Amino acid sequence: MVNFSDIKGFTFDLDGVITDTAKFHEQAWHDLATELGVEWSDTLGNQLKGIGRMDSLSMILAAGGKQNQFSDDEKKMFAHKKNTHYVALIQSLTPDDILPGITAFLGEIRAGGFLASIASASKNAPQILKKLEITNYFVGIVDPSTVSHGKPDPEIFVRAGELLNLQPKQIIGIEDASAGVQAIKAAGQTALGVGAATQSAKPHLWVRDTADISLKTIAMKLSSD
Known part of the structure; x- marks a missing residue:
């Protein structure tokens, strides 16, 4: 398991993590x-x-x-x-449709100097982020039309990590689906699973819902594992 001090960026799934479309x-x-x-x-x-x-x-x-x-x-x-x-x-969609805790977490990431990118199968991700008014929190969005394999293949999270220009061990990937957690782990990143559906994939870190995601929670979970 990595140390929290090693983490420099986050790769986000979109649907079920940032908003619910x-x-x-x-x-x-x-x-x-x-x-x-x-x-x-x-x-x-x-x-x-x-x-x-x-x-x-x-x-x-x-x-x-x-x-x-x-x-x-x-x-x-x-x-x-x-x-x-x-x-x-x-x-x-409006900013009111951002899932609980995510706006605060994105603020924490930016204030802490962390980088973030989007790893979503949705071709509409840019439009959704624009509607939610959070595009500027992310350095980039993987274009799914350039990805040959869907989750649980790691390709989209590998690409999202490349957008951050970081090594996999420096990245935490956040997912609410089992296939996504498998993809994050296969990409060599630390997987943070959100919700019961991710438990079968054995994420490195787990929270019950998005409201529980914070830098403090992540740091505590990394230090206890």
């Missing part, structure tokens, strides 16, 4: 699934969390036994339609 994703996917004649379920909705757009569409089509009924062009059209709907839904 899952409800918008779920609504948009649910509506598309219904249109395609695929029965929606809570299980299917949970399986899509943290998964990229085309992979999510594939899972929906597979759930309805329709994975071979559409051409690649049709699938791209469906994914675009879902995203257009989602983008319309997120226009309602």
